[in-house]
Amino acid sequence: MQFARRRSSSLTPELALWAERIEKVARGYGLDFYELVFELLDAKDVNGIAAYGGFPVRYPSWRFGMEFERLEKGYEYGLSKIYELVINNDPVVAYLVKSNSLLEQKLVMAHVCGHADFFAHNCWFQATDRHMLDTMGQHSTTVRRLVDRHGLERVETFMDAALSLENLLDPYLPLRGHLAKTKPSALGAPPTYDILGFLCERAPVEDWQREILRIVRAEAYYFQPQRMTKIMNEGWASFWHSRILTGGVLDASEIVDFADCHSGATARAPGRVNPYKLGIELFRYAEELGHDVFALRRRHNDASLIDELVDQAFVEREMLFLYGKNSRTARTEVTDRDWRKVKDRLLGELAWGGLPQIELVAVDARGKGELSLLHHHDGRDLQLAHARETLLRLSAVWKGPVELVTREESEGRLLACDGKEVEVSEIAAPNVEPQAEQSGEH
Amino acid sequence: MFRIEVDRARFREIVRGRIRQDLRKYLSNSELIARQGEHAVSVPIPQIELPRFRFGENQKAGVGQGPGEKGEALGEKDGEGGGEGAAGDSEGAHILEVEVELEELAEMLGKELQLPNIQPRGKRDIATEGGRYNGVRRSGPDSLRHMRRTFKAALLRTISSGDWDPANPKVVPDREDQRYRARKSAPVPDSSAVIFHMMDVSGSMGREQKEIVRIEAFWIDTWLRSQYRNIEVVYIVHDAVAKVVDQNAFFHLRESGGTKISSAYELALKLIQEKYRTEDWNIYPFHYSDGDNWSARDTERCVALLRDEILPRCNQFCYGQVKSAYGSGQFKKDLDEALGSDERLVTSSVSDRGDIAAAIRLFLGKGR
Numbered sequence: 079m080q081f082a083r084r085r086s087s088s089l090t091p092e093l094a095l096w097a098e099r100i101e102k103v104a105r106g107y108g109l110d111f112y113e114l115v116f117e118l119l120d121a122k123d124v125n126g127i128a129a130y131g132g133f134p135v136r137y138p139s140w141r142f143g144m145e146f147e148r149l150e151k152g153y154e155y156g157l158s159k160i161y162e163l164v165i166n167n168d169p170v171v172a173y174l175v176k177s178n179s180l181l182e183q184k185l186v187m188a189h190v191c192g193h194a195d196f197f198a199h200n201c202w203f204q205a206t207d208r209h210m211l212d213t214m215g216q217h218s219t220t221v222r223r224l225v226d227r228h229g230l231e232r233v234e235t236f237m238d239a240a241l242s243l244e245n246l247l248d249p250y251l252p253l254r255g256h257l258a259k260t261k262p263s264a265l266g267a268p269p270t271y272d273i274l275g276f277l278c279e280r281a282p283v284e285d286w287q288r289e290i291l292r293i294v295r296a297e298a299y300y301f302q303p304q305r306m307t308k309i310m311n312e313g314w315a316s317f318w319h320s321r322i323l324t325g326g327v328l329d330a331s332e333i334v335d336f337a338d339c340h341s342g343a344t345a346r347a348p349g350r351v352n353p354y355k356l357g358i359e360l361f362r363y364a365e366e367l368g369h370d371v372f373a374l375r376r377r378h379n380d381a382s383l384i385d386e387l388v389d390q391a392f393v394e395r396e397m398l399f400l401y402g403k404n405s406r407t408a409r410t411e412v413t414d415r416d417w418r419k420v421k422d423r424l425l426g427e428l429a430w431g432g433l434p435q436i437e438l439v440a441v442d443a444r445g446k447g448e449l450s451l452l453h454h455h456d457g458r459d460l461q462l463a464h465a466r467e468t469l470l471r472l473s474a475v476w477k478g479p480v481e482l483v484t485r486e487e488s489e490g491r492l493l494a495c496d497g498k499e500v501e502v503s504e505i506a507a508p509n510v511e512p513q514a515e516q517s518g519e520h
Numbered sequence: 521m522f523r524i525e526v527d528r529a530r531f532r533e534i535v536r537g538r539i540r541q542d543l544r545k546y547l548s549n550s551e552l553i554a555r556q557g558e559h560a561v562s563v564p565i566p567q568i569e570l571p572r573f574r575f576g577e578n579q580k581a582g583v584g585q586g587p588g589e590k591g592e593a594l595g596e597k598d599g600e601g602g603g604e605g606a607a608g609d610s611e612g613a614h615i616l617e618v619e620v621e622l623e624e625l626a627e628m629l630g631k632e633l634q635l636p637n638i639q640p641r642g643k644r645d646i647a648t649e650g651g652r653y654n655g656v657r658r659s660g661p662d663s664l665r666h667m668r669r670t671f672k673a674a675l676l677r678t679i680s681s682g683d684w685d686p687a688n689p690k691v692v693p694d695r696e697d698q699r700y701r702a703r704k705s706a707p708v709p710d711s712s713a714v715i716f717h718m719m720d721v722s723g724s725m726g727r728e729q730k731e732i733v734r735i736e737a738f739w740i741d742t743w744l745r746s747q748y749r750n751i752e753v754v755y756i757v758h759d760a761v762a763k764v765v766d767q768n769a770f771f772h773l774r775e776s777g778g779t780k781i782s783s784a785y786e787l788a789l790k791l792i793q794e795k796y797r798t799e800d801w802n803i804y805p806f807h808y809s810d811g812d813n814w815s816a817r818d819t820e821r822c823v824a825l826l827r828d829e830i831l832p833r834c835n836q837f838c839y840g841q842v843k844s845a846y847g848s849g850q851f852k853k854d855l856d857e858a859l860g861s862d863e864r865l866v867t868s869s870v871s872d873r874g875d876i877a878a879a880i881r882l883f884l885g886k887g888r
Binding site: 126129140144146151238396402415434460468 | 523528529531532533534570571575576581582583584585587588590591593617
């Protein structure tokens with residue numbers, strides 16, 4: 079890939095110069111990406127775009143307004159601030175915040191180079207729509223047209239229902255289809271995890287509603303790889319921003335500020351895993367062990383990378399631990415530092431893209447036209463209040479009864495929804511272990 | 521960023537709907553009061569979440585990173601901390617705050633409790649200058665020229681004089697076609713009101729009682745503010761003697777000792793006579809106590825003050841009795857007995873927060 083001439087860009091001449099230099103250094107290290115377009119915006123506009131998931135052209139929904147409200151309040155009170163926003167598209171578009179210092183801008187630009195390379199080369203992104211900006215624009219036009227025709231309330235209600243079902247998808251489906259070089263055609267045939275796809279094909283809804291389902295599904299599948307590679311993607315970008323900046327881009331006077339900014343982003347957090355921190359350390363560890371980091375970033379997702387790299391030495395070095403609630407003291411405390419348990423837990427959390435693994439096992443099994451869903455319980459319960467509401471919405475879209483089998487701790491639960499109410503009953507625990515699909519080598 | 525503003529507006533609309541639905545809840549707790557700004561209240565609402573299949577919190581467990589021995593509580597050694605939240609994508613129970621104008625809140629209250637609008641007493645419509653440019657004149661400065669009206673007038677003239685040529689639709693405004701925007705002045709009813717909040721702060725009024733008073737006072741103020749242009753609020757506390765205090769002291773002052781209600785009434789009357797003359801002000805005294813008075817003689821004095829001096833001067837006098845563990849509740853009985861027939865007197869009794877809405881409705885439901 080050659081240096082692309084920059085398209086419209088709102089960078090100041092100084093920043094444009096730095097963008098050019100940093101991009102050159104990045105490519106010199108072997109990073110390779112689509113054309114990169116930086117847009118310089120003020121914080122409010124960046125918040126607005128972030129509320130839309132990075133796409134200023136997205137369809138209208140109050141949900142984005144709510145997100146905007148949250149981001150604005152967070153910014154106003156100084157609780158949170160967005161440094162950068164980058165979207166997987168060709169060209170890659172990255173938004174920089176005007177109020178950032180020059181050093182921060184440099185850091186962000188180098189970081190963005192890492193993301194851009196990751197989007198271009200990680201296998202999980204190979205099936206994503208690279209013209210998503212345009213596609214989202216079309217979706218937006220479609221939704222607006224539907225609103226004009228069918229009224230805001232109706233479209234909004236259905237959209238909300240569809241969005242509740244957004245995560246009923248098969249994270250492995252797009253790649254499988256991509257590898258087989260065919261469009262995934264197994265839609266509409268249970269058993270399947272692609273429940274959204276099933277509904278697109280089989281739900282007895284009006285045409286305009288089907289259109290909304292398709293839009294929601296397409297966008298959900300577009301974002302899914304980012305969820306599955308959050309740790310890697312952030313790790314890779316941090317790994318490279320650090321190397322690029324300290325490899326000659328920074329002036330000596332900027333090093334301390336850089337270190338401050340960098341360590342803020344990659345700080346260890348006691349109660350959770352900071353993807354920036356874990357990710358960068360994974361790549362550094364891999365490099366020390368003599369792995370080809372470029373090959374790793376191509377082949378893996380978060381789960382498979384951790385599966386490949388994490389061992390006793392890594393867990394000890396990174397001071398990873400398991401925590402849990404001590405029922406006696408009601409405190410949350412460190413429960414274990416055994417590396418195998420830590421690794422198992424990490425893998426379990428990441429295996430299904432961080433989502434509950436829910437499968438459509440049968441349609442019309444008892445002749446009532448009902449959908450039978452099964453939650454592959456991995457030790458983490460579903461939040462039942464949410465599950466009930468979601469079932470109600472699923473039932474409204476399906477226009478028929480739906481049921482879900484899950485577990486609460488070790489006890490089986492059946493949630494049956496007839497369209498009006500959800501009844502929870504105790505059943506024998508379903509004896510299904512989560513079957514995390516093997517990814518890794520292809 | 522025009523589009524996001526549209527979505528934000530829609531979100532706010534949805535939120536207002538929720539607040540309207542939950543107004544009864546806000547009527548019985550003090551959540552809103554601490555959040556009152558000059559013109560708006562910021563209402564905390566739990567983020568409206570789309571239901572989804574998601575993991576519950578059956579175990580607050582997970583993987584963390586940092587030092588600490590087995591069995592050590594998280595976050596004790598917080599030297600680590602300092603994560604500046606670069607990765608701000610954690611999901612959780614976010615609380616959002618949404619600004620609602622006081623005016624709007626009053627409107628919601630009015631709807632919820634079906635409050636009638638207040639008819640200002642007397643006829644004191646003082647013509648005040650309305651400063652809005654919503655009139656049209658034939659003369660004026662060029663800067664105020666009303667292009668559309670001017671063009672319309674010219675077009676009319678052209679057509680009526682037969683000069684109109686559809687093939688060459690040229691319209692030239694004449695001097696007499698010129699139209700200018702003009703200020704229209706309309707008589708605006710001059711409406712000022714003063715609210716007296718008087719509270720018994722003697723030993724028997726506990727925290728909960730004051731809280732109830734506080735909630736009542738907040739809603740009463742909100743409503744009256746929406747009804748009058750110019751509102752002043754006077755806070756008076758009393759035990760055996762009365763004094764004027766500011767809002768903060770009103771709700772937090774804790775005195776002890778006896779209760780002489782007449783002291784507060786006398787003070788209010790003095791203020792009315794000196795500062796808030798009946799000709800200029802709509803007067804709303806509110807008095808809250810637990811119903812205990814020092815002596816029957818003082819109660820008699822109160823009744824006399826009300827009957828002869830205060831009631832004739834005010835729109836409505838409201839007595840709100842808040843039940844406390846020590847109060848006898850005698851004062852309300854005495855008032856009702858002596859003055860119950862006077863419709864300018866409204867008394868209510870509140871035994872817990874659930875009664876607040878009813879009390880407010882009683883006070884404000886007459887539209888006086």
